[in-house]
Amino acid sequence: MKKLIFSLATVSCFYSNAQTLLSENFDGATFPPTGWTKSNTNTDRAWNSTSIVFSGTSAISTELRNRFTINGSNSATIDWVAGANDASLVSPSFSLAGVTNPKLTFKVKLGWGYMISLNEGNLLAQISTNGGTNWTTLWNEDSETGFIDDGDGNVDTDLYNTVTVQRDLAAYIGQANVKIRFQYVADNADAVSIDDVQVIATGSLGTSEVLKAKSNTSVYPNPTKGEVNIKTDKKVKATSVIDMSGKTLNRSEAGNTDISALPKGIYLMKVEFADGTSTTEKIIKQ
Structure with missing residues (x-):
């Protein structure tokens, strides 16, 4: 996280420097990454990195690993299963106290056929302001216009395209115990993946202030x-x-x-x- 420097004058100054409150690209050797947690109701299917879920040297494993790795060496993914599953990947806590213009961004990849056309699964991005006790949905893949149908009428050959999602978190400014959750709820649906999760604010009011040159205003x-x-x-x-x-x-x-x-x-x-x-x-x- 970038450090911002603030004045010890009577009034704390605000800076427009971008401040990263949450950032994860899932390229590390450990999954889930430090501070993240996961859960799933189907014991055979949990969130994991693409290199683990689609491990192996077969042509199919390689094709799936390439298909669902969005950026870098790994992405967070969950594979389909012929049965019901409710699986969550939850971020560490972060604070929106004193920030301005906070936004959540992430990349997501899924197939049109089973997740949208047949609607056999849902992927949700949610927010909690009480450490994970209650959740509010910020985004649902069903309403995402960026996913594309190739028009051939065959759900097994539909496109898997990547969409970059951005959601404004201004309504949650002032909350100090915030988490983001990616929830996959499906029954015989399809694999999905996410990557490059970030929460960025354009500035922050410091609570611990250090010396800087006194502002002219x-x-x-x-x-x-x-x-x-x-x-x-x-x-x-x-x-x-x-x-x-x-x-x-x-x-x-x-x-x-x-x-x-x-x-x-x-x-x-x-x-x-x-x-x-x-x-x-x-x-x-x-």
């Missing part, structure tokens, strides 16, 4: 009961007040603003400058 008074002024050596184009979920509450072209109508709490003030740059400052409403 500051807001005052802070904490405030309402009025917020900006001190800067640049020409201000506009200001926006944003809550911790990422929602913009107001926007002004003035060099100051008033948040007296807002509830007590922590907010972000985004200051846009005439030269095209911007900075975001944390403000506390008393």
Whole structure:
């Protein structure tokens, strides 16, 4: 994870540097990777790496390993079985507290025929904000338009194409015990694979702050009961007040603003400058 450096000034500065909160390419020698867990109801089929699931030197093993390895030397995959299976691959916990614009991305490969056309299985990407007790579905392969039918009417020869999925996680900003789960629920369906799982935010407000050069922009008074002024050596184009979920509450072209109508709490003030740059400052409403 990239380290961000923050100010020890009265207001912590916000930086637009991308911050990686979760990243896994499944190329390591151990599966599941450190911090990941897996479970399955069918003892014959569990999530594993493509090199293990499709091991062997036969032409079929090699073809399947090549088909389901999306990127690098391995991908996470689960093979089909002639029976029911509910199998999950769960990420380590990570925090969305204080971040902005978090997004989940991953690559996925599956066949049109059995998973979509016949719908004998479902692959879900889900999120939990309480360490895995409850889950909310972010993505279902049935609604993914990127998977393609080759049109020949034969489910056994349909295409296996890779789709890159992205989902906005702004609704979960502020949650500190977040996990991502890939759930495969199928009955005599088909193999699927995933790869390059990432959760990236464009910035973070530091809780442990270290020294850096003092910013040329500051807001005052802070904490405030309402009025917020900006001190800067640049020409201000506009200001926006944003809550911790990422929602913009107001926007002004003035060099100051008033948040007296807002509830007590922590907010972000985004200051846009005439030269095209911007900075975001944390403000506390008393």
